[in-house]
Amino acid sequence: MPKDLRSFLRDLTAGAPADLVTIDREIDPKFEITALQRHLEREGRSPTLLFKNVRNLRGEPSGFRLVTNVFADRRKCAVALDLPRNQWRMETSFEFARRARERVKPVVVSREEAPVKEVVKVGKEANLFDLPVVTHHEMDGHPYLVDAIIAADPDTGVYNSSHHRMLVKDHDKLGLWMSPRHLWDYFRRAEEWGEPLPIAHVLGHHPGFYLASEAICPMADDELEVIGGVLGEPLRLVPSEAFGSRLMVPAEAEIVVEAEVLPGVREPEGPFGEFTGYYGPQRWSPVAKVRAITHRRDAMYLNILVGHADTSILGGIPKEAGIYEEIRRAVPNVRAVHFPISGCCRFHAYISIDKKVDGQGVVAGMAAFPHHDELKHVVVVDSDVDAFNEADVMERIRPEEWLKEGDKR
Numbered sequence: 001m002p003k004d005l006r007s008f009l010r011d012l013t014a015g016a017p018a019d020l021v022t023i024d025r026e027i028d029p030k031f032e033i034t035a036l037q038r039h040l041e042r043e044g045r046s047p048t049l050l051f052k053n054v055r056n057l058r059g060e061p062s063g064f065r066l067v068t069n070v071f072a073d074r075r076k077c078a079v080a081l082d083l084p085r086n087q088w089r090m091e092t093s094f095e096f097a098r099r100a101r102e103r104v105k106p107v108v109v110s111r112e113e114a115p116v117k118e119v120v121k122v123g124k125e126a127n128l129f130d131l132p133v134v135t136h137h138e139m140d141g142h143p144y145l146v147d148a149i150i151a152a153d154p155d156t157g158v159y160n161s162s163h164h165r166m167l168v169k170d171h172d173k174l175g176l177w178m179s180p181r182h183l184w185d186y187f188r189r190a191e192e193w194g195e196p197l198p199i200a201h202v203l204g205h206h207p208g209f210y211l212a213s214e215a216i217c218p219m220a221d222d223e224l225e226v227i228g229g230v231l232g233e234p235l236r237l238v239p240s241e242a243f244g245s246r247l248m249v250p251a252e253a254e255i256v257v258e259a260e261v262l263p264g265v266r267e268p269e270g271p272f273g274e275f276t277g278y279y280g281p282q283r284w285s286p287v288a289k290v291r292a293i294t295h296r297r298d299a300m301y302l303n304i305l306v307g308h309a310d311t312s313i314l315g316g317i318p319k320e321a322g323i324y325e326e327i328r329r330a331v332p333n334v335r336a337v338h339f340p341i342s343g344c345c346r347f348h349a350y351i352s353i354d355k356k357v358d359g360q361g362v363v364a365g366m367a368a369f370p371h372h373d374e375l376k377h378v379v380v381v382d383s384d385v386d387a388f389n390e391a392d393v394m395e396r397i398r399p400e401e402w403l404k405e406g407d408k409r
């Protein structure tokens, strides 16, 4: 069986049934889902949540199930990479990096073999208000989809996959914000020709699909091959409804929203509770028109909670091994690099080294900065300190004279 969100939930519960909590009570996607995630987070718990009875954007029972907190604990990412759950520290980052290097070409399957084509809605039939789209935070302007978007390079046809939130502006209209990275560049070039950019928002797939979408790859690399590498099997693709084989979509997705980003159109987007835990401002941003929605008959909508562990860990693990390798060029005896949740898994790095020579700590710290432009604080500790245990790390950064005092006692 090909890997998908369902196979992952089976793997997750096989070892630890308590890692998946099912909620039967009817729930509204506006604030109620975030409230529960936040409550659990405050208690230090992060089970994956499966809501069986969630309303759509008209306030009616949607018929979809909703899954969230899939990435909120590194142990779940270990399971997603077929590791035992106790190998959640550096082993998980190394395994991700190893797999991301192994490119596996996708394969094309027929519509009949593609679960995502069980329900097909094209044109006026495709209605975003049917979906249980979550409004995460109090000041968010709208409900937002926040899974991964795939698109083909308008010049080369090479595929990119990256996370981009999309706000629901109307039943067939989405807004999105693109930082000046790969998807932004695809759109910029399409727009120069006066052409729309076809995109597919993939709502629900195996977590390996989303971890791979956070890998930083050269622009010319096909990220569907990276996804195949991380999954450990070819990604199965099927032509989209609206764009045919110009935009292939994942056959095992739960839901796919096919849309085109319109050239020459800008409208306000935001505010939005950002990955930093603060609100991002309203900006003039591109707009996309929905062309088709396809889904499984009993589809599970995947929600990712931005500004909390769910997003931080998803963004952090794919980058740790890369920095580790960069530090290792200068300090071969580096042991671990951890981006903790307290720094949104990108602003702080805890590095442990098996120090042999004076000065190696400073070299390791300085080596980290040029390779991660968002880094603000680096703490380097000896390898007897667990870089993945924040309390342990923080205990070692008391003023040195106090530590010396301690030695005397």
Ligand SMILES: Cc1cc2nc3c(=O)[nH]c(=O)nc-3n(C[C@H](O)[C@H](O)[C@H](O)COP(=O)(O)O)c2cc1C
Binding pocket: 146, 160, 161, 162, 163, 164, 165, 166, 177, 178, 179, 180, 181, 182, 183, 213, 214, 215, 216, 217, 304, 306, 311, 314, 315
């Ligand atoms: C849950 C989540 C949501 C994200 N939302 C956005 C977004 O709305 N806009 C954006 O530009 N980047 C967003 N990002 C960051 C990009 O996905 C990330 O920079 C990615 O590496 C870009 O892909 P690229 O390297 O192929 O350009 C988000 C990341 C995550 C994990």
Ligand SMILES: [Mn+2]
Binding pocket: 160, 161, 162, 182, 217, 218, 219, 223
């Ligand atoms: Mn890319």
